[in-house]
Each structure stands twice: as structure tokens, then as C-alpha cells.
Amino acid sequence: MNVPLILPDFLDRAVTLYGEKVAVHCEGRTVTYQQLNGRVNQLSNGLRKLGVDKGDRIAYLAGNTLEMLEGFYGVFQLGAVMVPLNIRLKPEDYVFILNHSESKVLFVDQDLYSLIEPIIVQLETVENIIVHYKEQDTNATDYDSWLASHISTDFDRADIDENDMCSLLYTSGTTGNPKGVMLTHRNNYLHAMSTMHHLRVKESDIYLHVLPMFHVNGWGAPFYYTANGATHICSRKTTPESIFKALQDYRVTVLHMAPTVLNALLQYHDEHHPVVEQDVRVVIAGSAPPPAFITRVEEELGWEFIQVYGMTESSPLSLVSTIHSHLTDLPKVQQTVLKSKAGYPMIGSDVRVLGANGDEVEHDGVQVGEVAVRGHGVMKGYWKNEQATQETLRDGWLFTGDMGTVDEYGYINIVDRKKDVIISGGENISSIEVEGVLYEHPAVLEAAVIAVPHEKWGETPHAYIVLRENMEAAEEEIIAFSRERLAHFKAVTGITFVDELPKTASGKIQKVQIRDAYWEARGKSGRLVN
Known part of the structure; x- marks a missing residue:
């Protein structure tokens, strides 16, 4: 008899094996796994009394809190679907997502309530709004009192199939409306099993939630750290100072984050x-950092650096860049270069780089193709968007839109997004490669490279740069720096210095906004298309 692979089993295991162990530290509160399970069951009972049934969508607008963590399990064991909302969107974005997902209940942190208040009248399906850490006098329900009103800490779990959708995750929507990625219990369960192996998750781990839990379910951290009985450290807000304090106070052993956040920690x-x-x-996941960045993390901070790669549509992680045991004799510099790549396929993920003819590219680190994924993590499809589903899922493969190469050891290197490749004089230039060189300049804190028009070459690289505090650099100096380290056709031809770069909630730099800023500065409209 087959036993369905469902996510509530992870919490069940933690309660059975680690019931009296601390599960969560959050905002001055300490909760054991037994207590966490009781709160989860109260949440599920409360939702059931509100009329929530199997398949209903429940939205969360919250930071990294105990309430967000318990929300996953409280929603899942009802057979309902979790809809985590990016906390950095605009109110009109929430109107689209909440109505498109047909969310029935909305949980929101008090600090974020102002994003919801002006659009409440536009919400077509939300029947109840429940506020975490409620302080203001509003018509919304207070979470703590509501949870306490559902006294029973037992719950009769719904009949759940592993192929049932459990997560509806909306992409950033940088072009057009965001798309809702449908992930199943099986997607997330097997992703957790593979990821916990490759990241060496263990019961003694103390995990600090820096990566937002709303970002692809926090890459699944609420699942595999819970399954192993690790301790979660949660906080409504994080800063470099608070992250280091948590590392010291709780003896944190593992963190997940975007490169931009790690860069801020290095600066601090x-x-x-x-x-x-x-x-x-x-x-780390996101744009691959240059080897020099990894060296700083490992030598200055003394931390082990692990690069991973994925996308929402694949649950998300499918590549990891740890060093194979048979490659540990390679020179340190070469190992660092390997660590900077997206990596090799994780267990259960078949990842290939396909050329224009559909064949795999040579494993020579030179030939470029599109990264395609198939395996247990690939989404069920896009919610109410069959056309986009068919465009992305083809012949059993998820086409990522990322361009990459494969080296002799099987490590995949992402050279650029399809839309970010710069074509100058007929030559393809990786904006990521150019950014990697710029990061080597001692005054450069952050860099983003885009294509801009050029009368002779068609396009050339232009960099938007944030300088380190109390440091200076002239445009001519940085252009010369890039020309010394790159083929001249790849070197930047112009610099725009800015105080900050636009980023997604997960810390990824948003080049679409940078392109728009470039055109606005020149009094033009439209978007540069590569």
C-alpha cells in the first residue's frame, strides 16, 4: 500500500521524536514542538469553523514569524492551499493576487496592514482578515485571541492526496501580471528530502530565518528543518546587526539568503x-557571486559557502555547488570557481543545458544553451493560465529562461537570463560576467549591468553601481578597470552611480526597473529588448 507524501507528516515526526525540544524562538517567545503542534491544530480548527475546506486558498502577508511558520502546517492539514504574499508589493498587486487566487481568508501582520487597508473593498473573495500582533482598533480579527478561542489542540486531519496542490506562489510579475505557480505536497515533500541531504540538515541545527518564508516557501526551510527537529529562529525584521546578534545569542549554525544580504553582512x-x-x-541563491566574494565569506567570516540554483516553478532548488569528494585535490582557486557556479543536479532533478536544436551542449564550459529541468519538483502548472503553462512546460521539461554552460565536471554555470544577454557587434556578452569583474573593484558594493544602445555596435554594457560607504571612484576609473580585466568588447562603456539598486523581496536585483530608469533619465518611454 502506498502512503501519500504529505507535508504535515514532517511536523508529526518532529512532535514524536522531539516533542519537548525548542522548535521556535520568536519575538521573545519560546515554543516546543509539542506546543507548536497544539497551536497548529488550534489554527486548523479555527479555519474549519470559518468554513475553510479542502482546496480553499488562504493568503498570508507576514514576515518570518512563528505565526507564518505555523500557518503552513495549519493550512496544509486542512487540505487547503497556502498563498504567501510578497511583503514588498504595492496594494494594487495584492488586489490582483488575492482576487485571482480567490483567497478566502487573509492573515496579515500589523506592520503590513496599511498595505491591505486601502484595498479591502476591492477584494472579491476574502471573507475574513485576521491580524498578527494586532495593535490598532480595526474591524479585523486579532489573531492571538482568535487562536485562543479554539481551545482544542487536537485536529481531525483532512484526507489529503500527495498530488493535491498545497502552495500557490505568485512570481514577481516584472512583465505583466504575476503568474501563480501550483506546487503539490509531492513536489514540496520530495524537494525537502533532496534538499535536506545536500544541505546536510541535522537535528542539532539552529536555523535563522533570514530568507523570507513567503519566497518559494522560504525554499522549503519550514519543511526540512522541522522534519529533522532543528530549532527555528524567527524575527519580524532583520538587519545585519540583528543577524549577528542572533548568531551569537542562539549559536545559529545555518542561514539562507540572497547575495545582496550576505554582502551587507560582510560590510557590517x-x-x-x-x-x-x-x-x-x-x-545562497540568486545571481552567482564572483569567486572573490566567496573567498571573503570563507576567510573573513569563516563560514562555509554553499551556492544553490532554482526557480519557483521547480519547488525551487535543483542545483547545488558543493565540491565533489573526488575534486577536493583541485587547487583552492579552482574549487572556489566551482563553488561560484550554479552547480550540479540535486537528487531527483534532471537538469540539462540545451542548444537551439534541442540537444545538450558540449561539457566544455563554452557552448551556451538554455537550462531545462525535469523531476519531482516541477510545478503542476500556472493557476488559471494554460497558455503560460504550455509555453514553459514543453515535452516534459521546464524551460527556465536561464542561459548556461556545463564544464568538464558537470557543473552548470548560469551566464545570463535570455532577456539580459547583451549583443554587441554580433557578440553575446554575459551581464553576469561583467558584474563579476566590477565586484572586484574595492569601491564597488553592488553592480548591475544592462544593455544600452550604441550607434556602431548596436548595444554595449552599461553599469549601475552602488559605492561602498566612504569610498569614491570615478566613471573613467571603473571603465578602465573593466577594460583591463575583460575583452574590450565586454567592458562597460558607461556608469550610473546610484544610492541603491531596486530589488525583489528575496534580494534579487530587478534589471527591468533599472532599464526603465535608464529610459526615463533620457526622456524616453519603452523598454530595451535584447
Whole structure:
């Protein structure tokens, strides 16, 4: 008899094996796994009394809190669907997502309530709004009192199939309306099993939630750290100072984040020199950082650096860049280069780089193709968007839109997004490669490279740069720096210095907004299309 692979089983395991162990530290509160399970059951009972049934969508607009963490399990064991909302969107974005998803109940943190208040009258399906950490006198329900009113800490779980949708995750929607990615219990369960292996998750781990839980379910961290009985450290807001304090106070062993956040931690460390005595693993996804960045993390912070790759549509992680045991004799510099790549396929993920003819590219680190994925993590499809589903899922493969190469060891390197490749004089230029060189300049804190028009070459690279605090650099200096380290056709031809770069909630730099800013600065409308 087959036993369905469903996510509530992970919490069941933690309660059975680690019931009296601390599950969560959050905002001055400490909760054991037994207590967490009781709160989850109260949440499920409360939702059932509100009329929530199997398949209903429940939205969350919250940071990394105990309430967000318990929300996953409280929603899942009803057979309902979790709809985590990006906290950095505009109110009109929430109107679209909540109405498109047909969400029935909305949970929102008090600090974020102002994003919802002006659009409440436009919400077509939301029947109840429940506020975490409620302080203001509003018509919305207070979460703590509502949860306490459902006294029973037992719950009769719904009949759930592993192929039932459990997560509806909306992409950033940088072009047009966001798309809702449908992930099933099986998607997330097998993703968790593979990821916990590759990230070496263990019961002694103390995990600090830096990566937002609303971002692809926090890459699944609420699932595999819970399954292993690890301790979660949660906070409504994080800063470099608070992250280092948590590392010291709780002896945190592992964090997940975007490169931009890690860059801020390096900057803080340079200025304040906080001492962290325990071993720390830091897991990074997003634009691959240059090798010099990894060297700083490992030598200055003393942390183990792990690069991963994925996308929402694949649950998300499918590649990891840890060093194979048979490659540990390679020179340190070469190992660091391998760590900077997207990596090799994780268990259960078949990842290939396909040329224009549909064949795999040579494993020579030179030939470029589109990264395609198939395996247990690939989404069920886009919610109410069959056309987009068919465009992205073809012949059993998820086409990512990322362009990459494969080296002799099987490590995939992402060279660019299809839309971000710069074509100058007929030559393809990877904006990521150019950015990697710019990051080597001592005054450069952040860099983003886009294509801009050029009368002779068609397009050339232009960089938007944030300088380090109290440091200076002239445009001519940085252009010369890039020309010294790159083929001249790849070097930047212009620089725009800015105070900050636009980013997604997960810390990824938004080049669409940078392109728009470029055109606006020149009094033009429209978007540069590569």
C-alpha cells in the first residue's frame, strides 16, 4: 500500500521524536514542538469553523514569524492551499493576487496592514482578515485571541492526496501580471528530502530565518528543518546587526539568503568585527557571486559557502555547488570557481543545458544553451493560465529562461537570463560576467549591468553601481578597470552611480526597473529588448 507524501507528516515526526525540544524562538517567545503542534491544530480548527475546506486558498502577508511558520502546517492539514504574499508589493498587486487566487481568508501582520487597508473593498473573495500582533482598533480579527478561542489542540486531519496542490506562489510579475505557480505536497515533500541531504540538515541545527518564508516557501526551510527537529529562529525584521546578534545569542549554525544580504553582512563585519565562534553554513541563491566574494565569506567570516540554483516553478532548488569528494585535490582557486557556479543536479532533478536544436551542449564550459529541468519538483502548472503553462512546460521539461554552460565536471554555470544577454557587434556578452569583474573593484558594493544602445555596435554594457560607504571612484576609473580585466568588447562603456539598486523581496536585483530608469533619465518611454 502506498502512503501519500504529505507535508504535515514532517511536523508529526518532529512532535514524536522531539516533542519537548525548542522548535521556535520568536519575538521573545519560546515554543516546543509539542506546543507548536497544539497551536497548529488550534489554527486548523479555527479555519474549519470559518468554513475553510479542502482546496480553499488562504493568503498570508507576514514576515518570518512563528505565526507564518505555523500557518503552513495549519493550512496544509486542512487540505487547503497556502498563498504567501510578497511583503514588498504595492496594494494594487495584492488586489490582483488575492482576487485571482480567490483567497478566502487573509492573515496579515500589523506592520503590513496599511498595505491591505486601502484595498479591502476591492477584494472579491476574502471573507475574513485576521491580524498578527494586532495593535490598532480595526474591524479585523486579532489573531492571538482568535487562536485562543479554539481551545482544542487536537485536529481531525483532512484526507489529503500527495498530488493535491498545497502552495500557490505568485512570481514577481516584472512583465505583466504575476503568474501563480501550483506546487503539490509531492513536489514540496520530495524537494525537502533532496534538499535536506545536500544541505546536510541535522537535528542539532539552529536555523535563522533570514530568507523570507513567503519566497518559494522560504525554499522549503519550514519543511526540512522541522522534519529533522532543528530549532527555528524567527524575527519580524532583520538587519545585519540583528543577524549577528542572533548568531551569537542562539549559536545559529545555518542561514539562507540572497547575495545582496550576505554582502551587507560582510560590510557590517568589516566595520564592527562581531565574533561568531560556532561553525556556520550560509546557503545562497540568486545571481552567482564572483569567486572573490566567496573567498571573503570563507576567510573573513569563516563560514562555509554553499551556492544553490532554482526557480519557483521547480519547488525551487535543483542545483547545488558543493565540491565533489573526488575534486577536493583541485587547487583552492579552482574549487572556489566551482563553488561560484550554479552547480550540479540535486537528487531527483534532471537538469540539462540545451542548444537551439534541442540537444545538450558540449561539457566544455563554452557552448551556451538554455537550462531545462525535469523531476519531482516541477510545478503542476500556472493557476488559471494554460497558455503560460504550455509555453514553459514543453515535452516534459521546464524551460527556465536561464542561459548556461556545463564544464568538464558537470557543473552548470548560469551566464545570463535570455532577456539580459547583451549583443554587441554580433557578440553575446554575459551581464553576469561583467558584474563579476566590477565586484572586484574595492569601491564597488553592488553592480548591475544592462544593455544600452550604441550607434556602431548596436548595444554595449552599461553599469549601475552602488559605492561602498566612504569610498569614491570615478566613471573613467571603473571603465578602465573593466577594460583591463575583460575583452574590450565586454567592458562597460558607461556608469550610473546610484544610492541603491531596486530589488525583489528575496534580494534579487530587478534589471527591468533599472532599464526603465535608464529610459526615463533620457526622456524616453519603452523598454530595451535584447
